Amino acid sequence: xxxxxxxxxxxxxxxxxxxxxxxxxxxxxxxxxxxxxxxxxxxxxxxxxxxxxxxxxxxxxxxxxxxxxxxxxxxxxxxxxxxxxxxxxxxxxxxxxxxxxxxxxxxxxxxxxxxxxxxxxxxxxxxxxxxxxxxxxxxxxxxxxxxxxxxxxxxxxxxxxxxxxxxxxxxxxxxxxxxxxxxxxxxxxxxxxxxxxxxxxxxxxxxxxxxxxxxxxxxxxxxxxxxxxxxxxxxxxxxxxxxxxxxxxxxxxxxxxxxxxxxxxxxxxxxxxxxxxxxxxxxxxxxxxxxxxxxxxxxxxxxxxxxxxxxxxxxxxxxxxxxxxxxxxxxxxxxxxxxxxxxxxxxxxxxxxxxxxxxxxxxxxxxxxxxxxxxxxxxxxxxxxxxxxxxxxxxxxxxxxxxxxxxxxxxxxxxxxxxxxxxxxxxxxxxxxxxxxxxxxxxxxxxxxxxxxxxxxxxxxxxxxxxxx
Numbered sequence: 001x002x003x004x005x006x007x008x009x010x011x012x013x014x015x016x017x018x019x020x021x022x023x024x025x026x027x028x029x030x031x032x033x034x035x036x037x038x039x040x041x042x043x044x045x046x047x048x049x050x051x052x053x054x055x056x057x058x059x060x061x062x063x064x065x066x067x068x069x070x071x072x073x074x075x076x077x078x079x080x081x082x083x084x085x086x087x088x089x090x091x092x093x094x095x096x097x098x099x100x101x102x103x104x105x106x107x108x109x110x111x112x113x114x115x116x117x118x119x120x121x122x123x124x125x126x127x128x129x130x131x132x133x134x135x136x137x138x139x140x141x142x143x144x145x146x147x148x149x150x151x152x153x154x155x156x157x158x159x160x161x162x163x164x165x166x167x168x169x170x171x172x173x174x175x176x177x178x179x180x181x182x183x184x185x186x187x188x189x190x191x192x193x194x195x196x197x198x199x200x201x202x203x204x205x206x207x208x209x210x211x212x213x214x215x216x217x218x219x220x221x222x223x224x225x226x227x228x229x230x231x232x233x234x235x236x237x238x239x240x241x242x243x244x245x246x247x248x249x250x251x252x253x254x255x256x257x258x259x260x261x262x263x264x265x266x267x268x269x270x271x272x273x274x275x276x277x278x279x280x281x282x283x284x285x286x287x288x289x290x291x292x293x294x295x296x297x298x299x300x301x302x303x304x305x306x307x308x309x310x311x312x313x314x315x316x317x318x319x320x321x322x323x324x325x326x327x328x329x330x331x332x333x334x335x336x337x338x339x340x341x342x343x344x345x346x347x348x349x350x351x352x353x354x355x356x357x358x359x360x361x362x363x364x365x366x367x368x369x370x371x372x373x374x375x376x377x378x379x380x381x382x383x384x385x386x387x388x389x390x391x392x393x394x395x396x397x398x399x400x401x402x403x404x405x406x407x408x409x410x411x412x413x414x415x416x417x418x419x420x421x422x423x424x425x426x427x428x429x430x431x432x433x434x435x436x437x438x439x440x441x442x443x444x445x446x447x448x449x450x451x452x453x454x455x456x457x458x459x460x461x462x463x464x465x466x467x468x469x
Contacts, residue, residue: 009128011035011094013119015135016043016111018154021427023060026068026093027085028156034083035131036065037096037118039111068093096122104147112140119149136427166281166420166436167443169450170217170262171209174225183220183227189239200243202229208239215275215449217244217265222454225261230268232446244268254302254347256294262453263287269449270295270415273305277405279393279416279439282453288417289391290343296387296415297347300369306387306411309370311340312378312404313391316424339391340372375404384409393435394418395425401434 010032018025019040026034047058072081080092096118104120107113115133123131133144133151144151173183184191189206212218214234218241219225229241245251247258247267258264269278270292280288299305344366375396390396390404393416405414416438420430430436442448 009033009126010130010132011122011126013037013096013115013122013131013133014040015115015133015137015140016040016047017136018134019044019061020047020054020057021136021154022156023057023064025154025156026064026083029091030085031091033080033092033094035094035096035122037115038098039114039118041095043111065093112137112143115140116144116147116149119144120147123149166430166439166452167213167216167450168452169215169279170219170265170452171211172217172219172222172261174219174221183218201232202241202243204239204241205237208234208236212239213443214446215443217261217451219261219265221261223260225264228261228264230265230449245271253291254294254298256291256347262451263291266291266451266453267295269451271299272449275447275449276408276412277414277416277438277442277445277448279418279435279442279448279450280453281418281420281435281439281450283419283421286453288453289339289389290346292389292415292417293340293343294347296389297366299413300387306413307369307385309387309389310373310383311370311389311391312373312375313339314375314393314395314400314425316392316395375400378404378407381407382409383407383412386412388412388414390414390416392418393438394420394423394430394433395428396434397425397428398432398434398437401438405438 010029012029012032013035014025016039019036022028044058044061047054048062049055068081068083069077077095080094082090083093084090098118098121101114101117101121103109104113104117107116119131119133131150133141133149134154135141135144135151136154141151141153173186187204187206187209189204189208192203192205194201194203212231212234214231216231218227218229218231220227228244228246230244231239232242233240244264245268247253247256247264249257253267253271256267258267266278266280266287269275269280280292282288293309296306296309300307300309375390386409388404388408390401393401395418396404401416405416408414416435418433418435420433420436423429423433425433439450443450
């Protein structure tokens with residue numbers, strides 16, 4: 001979009017959608033001034049009524065503005081109200097109110113056009129400063145560019161930059177370069193091995209790789225690895241790695257076995273009592289839901305580590321919405337739980353290929369421990385002794401996913417499943433969705449783990465459709 005060489009003094013004019021998208025946007029412009037036009041205040045006033053999320057957000061913004069202006073005099077408002085920032089440097093909050101605002105030529109009277117007119121008027125009044133319009137509305141940014149108005153997207157909500165990618169949670173050294181350097185040749189560190197309570201640890205001393213982080217997989221091969229470990233502790237010169245349990249053969253999880261290093265690491269994260277939050281990314285067919293349900297039933301029905309399994313997902317349609325659904329909460333959520341029922345059918349198949357999922361007794365047994373819940377009714381709850389599975393986590397905003405994860409009580413494990421390449425929620429992208437935010441924020445927390453699965457077990461038709469369509 002149209003940009004300019006920014007001067008020392010900058011005035012950022014915020015569109016309504018920026019404040020609704022991030023109610024804390026006022027605090028994310030460092031030492032620069034934030035300008036809110038009267039048009040934006042009027043739009044916020046129109047959105048404040050109701051019980052929808054947009055109404056709650058509009059009311060939250062109004063309360064924030066009220067707190068900032070509560071002790072300000074009329075002169076303070078004219079000069080600009082100081083905004084306290086975490087960096088210590090305080091910018092100012094300014095309001096735009098023109099009694100004699102002239103509309104732009106040949107443009108109809110609309111909120112977007114009034115906002116553009118206010119921005120142009122401010123730019124004429126402040127030639128000493130860079131006046132920049134901030135908007136999430138692509139059409140408004142295009143219109144501003146056509147009118148030669150400096151405009152930018154709001155980027156502070158991104159978990160990482162466009163040039164980056166969500167971490168994979170794994171560092172596989174086999175085939176890392178053409179020389180065929182092994183894992184230990186690549187690391188060049190001193191290694192001490194110790195055994196503690198049936199677990200094997202590798203203590204490393206030397207220069208640690210920059211891409212390592214706590215809770216990641218270190219492996220010497222994608223398939224048939226001889227060394228697979230999780231990073232438990234990490235500093236620039238030391239690291240402590242713990243060998244993983246091999247779930248490929250007899251040590252399966254509820255009859256499920258790993259096929260490669262990443263799937264084996266996934267099962268280790270799911271079964272590890274020290275890991276409270278697991279995020280699993282990957283395309284369809286990589287086994288995210290299948291392995292998660294197997295681990296949930298192993299620890300709930302067999303090991304009795306949890307009392308129940310709660311399964312939820314964002315009810316976002318891929319296409320046209322079919323409207324309201326009749327029945328109880330679970331009956332309303334049933335059409336969204338196709339992945340759950342499909343995987344249950346596969347998990348409960350015997351060696352002859354017959355499934356006991358259709359049996360009434362089996363459904364009653366599983367149903368007594370498994371609860372299917374809508375995310376809309378999770379606010380205010382505290383989940384104790386629960387294995388919580390959040391499916392399609394990429395369709396949640398960071399705020400919504402925070403609300404779900406903060407439901408965790410005593411002895412609760414949360415697993416977020418998703419594919420940032422398939423987002424159906426409007427205005428969310430691969431680097432602004434809730435799953436991206438959770439992965440980035442928890443990457444160095446010792447009780448969280450993330451993995452991106454790559455191996456896909458799909459039919460020839462599904463693979464061909466993905467490649468050709």
